[in-house]
Amino acid sequence: MGLYLRKGFRAGPLRLNLSKSGLGISGGITGARVGIGPRGAYVHGGRHGLYYRQYAASGRAKASSAADTEGCASALLALAGIVAGLFLLLALAALHPAILVVVAVAAIGVVMARWAVLAYRRKRLGAYKAALDRTFVTAQSPPSSSALAQVAHQQQCLPKGRGADKKAEDIEANVYEALLDRILDDGFITRNEAALIAAAEQILRLSPEARLQTKKEIFMAAYLEAVEDREITREELKKLRNLKAGLGIPNAEVRREIAIVREIIEAQNLRLPLTPIPRDKLPVPIQKSEDAFYQCRAQVLSRRKSRDSSSGYEHTVRREGTLILTNKRVFVAGNGTTTIWYRDITDVEVDLDEGFVEIAKRLSGRPTVLKTESPIYMGRCIELVMNA
Numbered sequence: 001m002g003l004y005l006r007k008g009f010r011a012g013p014l015r016l017n018l019s020k021s022g023l024g025i026s027g028g029i030t031g032a033r034v035g036i037g038p039r040g041a042y043v044h045g046g047r048h049g050l051y052y053r054q055y056a057a058s059g060r061a062k063a064s065s066a067a068d069t070e071g072c073a074s075a076l077l078a079l080a081g082i083v084a085g086l087f088l089l090l091a092l093a094a095l096h097p098a099i100l101v102v103v104a105v106a107a108i109g110v111v112m113a114r115w116a117v118l119a120y121r122r123k124r125l126g127a128y129k130a131a132l133d134r135t136f137v138t139a140q141s142p143p144s145s146s147a148l149a150q151v152a153h154q155q156q157c158l159p160k161g162r163g164a165d166k167k168a169e170d171i172e173a174n175v176y177e178a179l180l181d182r183i184l185d186d187g188f189i190t191r192n193e194a195a196l197i198a199a200a201e202q203i204l205r206l207s208p209e210a211r212l213q214t215k216k217e218i219f220m221a222a223y224l225e226a227v228e229d230r231e232i233t234r235e236e237l238k239k240l241r242n243l244k245a246g247l248g249i250p251n252a253e254v255r256r257e258i259a260i261v262r263e264i265i266e267a268q269n270l271r272l273p274l275t276p277i278p279r280d281k282l283p284v285p286i287q288k289s290e291d292a293f294y295q296c297r298a299q300v301l302s303r304r305k306s307r308d309s310s311s312g313y314e315h316t317v318r319r320e321g322t323l324i325l326t327n328k329r330v331f332v333a334g335n336g337t338t339t340i341w342y343r344d345i346t347d348v349e350v351d352l353d354e355g356f357v358e359i360a361k362r363l364s365g366r367p368t369v370l371k372t373e374s375p376i377y378m379g380r381c382i383e384l385v386m387n388a
Helices: 059-063 065-095 097-137 145-156 162-186 191-203 208-227 234-247 255-268 375-387
Strands: 004-006 008-011 014-019 022-029 032-037 040-047 050-055 292-305 313-326 329-334 336-341 345-351 356-361 364-372
Touching: 097 145, 097 162, 097 191, 145 191, 162 191, 162 208, 191 234, 208 234, 208 255, 234 255, 255 375, 292 329, 292 375, 313 336, 313 364, 313 375, 345 375, 356 375, 364 375
Parallel strands: 004 345
Antiparallel strands: 008 014, 014 022, 022 032, 032 040, 040 050, 292 313, 292 364, 313 329, 329 336, 345 356, 356 364
């Protein structure tokens, strides 16, 4: 029997991530990724200033269906107005032919002016993107204050308008992702690279929430890879610490993940023989032939299927009390007692998302679900005692 952690796993070149925000699958090589996440399918690639991310579908697109309907109605009204205008123009041209010539010249002038405005906008946005690439994406060291000032000046001189602002926003978001992709090629952030990220964040007009979300996704990918085999190596721990510090992620944002990593390290350092707990330290008596090795507060949960839950199940507390692990059984003593004998256990599964320990038994189709503050440590204790 092996302790199994349900959170994320890899299948060949693909990675399967399970979290409260949804199921995500991604795969690829350095510089190119294809994935499916809660926001839809996407393709992202980028190296040395050439990068892209394209979503095939998104929740925002679905949410804007009502706006799209209104846009269609506006377009139909505009088309009707154009048709009416043409009929009026033809009627006036029949009376005064010169009017048609004047209108044609004016229309050509409007089209040329519009083309010139769009060409100017493309040129300025292209120059801005090239400046961002040189300053951040392909740079090997943090930019000087004069280089940052030049980029800031170009940013202030960008064309204004909803369309231009949206294009500039997309360019800055892509530059930020490309910078992080390039820096994380080797999975480690140096001091120079951390300073480069900080400099980019001074210039790029990304919301703090968007920046933090991107950083947390990077940290979570490394975290899932580290915990999937229920062991944390020194290299994995060093990488997680480096990512957290280099990306400047606040402790509060990854407190739960850090606690889980520490618990896994504590659990993997457990070795036989375990030290028995003195009987006078136990809240309830145990058999004379038993030795207790672990105790903690715990809940015994009842589970039933539910369509409203993201996991497909709904849990309610059936019993709450003290969990005691002996050399013969696991039991929770509170308002009554729930006992699981080792001889009946076939598997132990730890759910990191919920903090559950699910114990499968030979004579029951339903597992016993326990909730504790240290599910990984408790699962490891059960594994060691059973193997002994």
